[in-house]
Amino acid sequence: MSLKQRINDDMKAAMRAKEADRLGTIRMLLAAMKQKEVDERVELDDTMVVAIVDKLIKQRKDAAQQYEAAARADLADKEKAEITVLEAYLPQRLSADEIAAAIQAIVTELGASGPGDMGKVMGAAKQRLAGQADMGQVSAAVKAALAG
Structure with missing residues (x-):
């Protein structure tokens, strides 16, 4: 099963389980994937999806750091929760x-x-x-x- 299909299946499972935060993060990922497909007129393969996930994780890490610097732990925690959901779609990292x-x-x-x-x-x-x-x-x- 492709990574793209797995993400779609996870979205459906999150809908059924009524996991609003997880569903929101997966939908945001799917929107970024769709945007890339439309902008570049390509069908995403697993490598391209991983690159998108990497980019989104980097954005979330940067945002979390800024929220922590501004003493907004609530928003930083939300960003960290999104990072956790997104990291599930990355391959095993090298040491x-x-x-x-x-x-x-x-x-x-x-x-x-x-x-x-x-x-x-x-x-x-x-x-x-x-x-x-x-x-x-x-x-x-x-x-x-x-x-x-």
């Missing part, structure tokens, strides 16, 4: 050691050295690790690999 090893392999393969090659390494890393790792962690690993 920090696995990310570092993958980045080291990319650096060696590209012959990159020094901070000037960061863009080249990040481009390759985004292609290979999309959906498998948080890009913030990947960026930190690339900086560490190119600095040493």
Whole structure:
């Protein structure tokens, strides 16, 4: 079953179970997916859906940080609950050691050295690790690999 179909099935299950918060989050995800399909006139595959989920999680994390800075714990908690629902649609994430090893392999393969090659390494890393790792962690690993 495709990830897109699983999300649709989860929406129906949330409707039946009357889980309003979960249903709202899934509907927001489906709306983002539909928007991407309409804007780009494409049929989304699992990789594209994972990229959308990643983007939405990043937005929720940023919003939660801003709400916490403004002492609005109620809104921050809502954002964190949405993150929990969205994370169910991501594949298993790589550990920090696995990310570092993958980045080291990319650096060696590209012959990159020094901070000037960061863009080249990040481009390759985004292609290979999309959906498998948080890009913030990947960026930190690339900086560490190119600095040493």
